[in-house]
Amino acid sequence: MEAAIDKALSGKSCAIVSSGDPGIYAMAGLVFETCQIKGVAIAGPHSKSRSGNDDNALTIEVVPGIPALGAGAALLGAPLTHDFAAVSLSDLLTPWELIEKRLEAAARADFVIVLYNPKSKKRDWQLKKAQEIILQHRAGDTAVGIVARAMREGQRIDIITLDKLHTAAVDMQTTVFIGNSTSRKYLDFMYTPRGYAKKYRIKENVE
Numbered sequence: 394m395e396a397a398i399d400k401a402l403s404g405k406s407c408a409i410v411s412s413g414d415p416g417i418y419a420m421a422g423l424v425f426e427t428c429q430i431k432g433v434a435i436a437g438p439h440s441k442s443r444s445g446n447d448d449n450a451l452t453i454e455v456v457p458g459i460p461a462l463g464a465g466a467a468l469l470g471a472p473l474t475h476d477f478a479a480v481s482l483s484d485l486l487t488p489w490e491l492i493e494k495r496l497e498a499a500a501r502a503d504f505v506i507v508l509y510n511p512k513s514k515k516r517d518w519q520l521k522k523a524q525e526i527i528l529q530h531r532a533g534d535t536a537v538g539i540v541a542r543a544m545r546e547g548q549r550i551d552i553i554t555l556d557k558l559h560t561a562a563v564d565m566q567t568t569v570f571i572g573n574s575t576s577r578k579y580l581d582f583m584y585t586p587r588g589y590a591k592k593y594r595i596k597e598n599v600e
Contacts, residue, residue, distance in 0.1 A: 394420070394427050401451050402433065414460040418481055418509055421455045428453070462507045465540035465568040468550050470582030472538055472570045477505035482512075482519040489519070496523050500530040505576060505585055508569035520569075524558045527571060531555060538570035538583045539563060552583050 394409070401407040411419035428435050434450035466473045478499040484492060499506050506527065511520045533556030541549040541564070553561060555571060563569065576585040589595075 394423055395431075398424070398427060398431070398433065398451075411458075412461075413464075414458040416455055416457070417460040417462075417479075424453060459544075461509065461540075461543055461568045462570075464543035465507075465538070465570065468540055468543055468548075469538040469552070469570060469584075470579075471584040472505055472536075472572060472576060473507070474585045474587045475505065475573065475575070477507060478502075479507040479509060480523075481509040482523055483510035483516065484519065485516075492519075493522070493526060496526045497529075500527040503530075503573045505573045506571040508571065510565055511563045511567055511569050513565050520561075520563065521559045524555065528555060531571070531574065535574070536572040536576045536578045536583050537561075538572075539567060540570070541567040543568065552578050552581075 397407045397409050409415070409420050409424060411421070413419060415421040425435070427433075428451075435453050436450065438452055438454045462473065462477075462479055478495075480492065480495050480499060481487065482492065496506070508520070508523065510516075511523075533554060535555040537553050537555050537558055539549075539551040539553065539561050541547070541562075551561065558569070558571075561569075570583065572583065572585060576583065
């Protein structure tokens with residue numbers, strides 16, 4: 394990261410590439426944090442204001458991408474049609490005690506919950522613990538979507554129930570979508586109603 398910033402400060406164009414969206418669990422935040430620590434003046438491509446030492450000013454443009462939760466949701470159907478929360482289960486940079494509090498709050502508030510970084514070779518217990526926390530506020534038959542390597546080679550999509558989540562094959566390239574109390578599986582898809590059917594009184598087909 395520092396090498397990339399130093400190259401940009403030397404007057405050369407430089408790109409830092411992340412998978413998904415660079416601003417969602419990725420590198421964009423670290424760019425800004427590093428610049429602030431170094432006292433580097435920065436501006437966006439359309440910004441008139443600068444900060445820090447103007448002698449080291451550089452322009453930063455964050456180019457949006459398709460995050461794993463967006464790609465995974467599209468493959469599942471429409472699980473994020475209503476309010477949702479995203480939580481990373483990696484406790485390498487965030488204390489597990491804080492992750493537990495966030496899971497508890499999201500489950501209690503009936504958010505659809507998107508889990509990033511659910512399991513790795515060294516972190517093999519966090520998903521089971523997250524399941525236990527969420528099961529305190531949600532039924533065991535709650536729909537859960539599992540999307541691995543979304544829109545890439547080796548893509549895999551499964552829809553299971555919350556009480557079976559601890560048996561799911563997941564890794565760091567897997568995104569887990571835990572439905573809220575209204576989310577449901579329909580055929581090979583998972584979706585969360587927004588409430589339009591009640592508002593517009595959609596009628597069943599009558600043969």
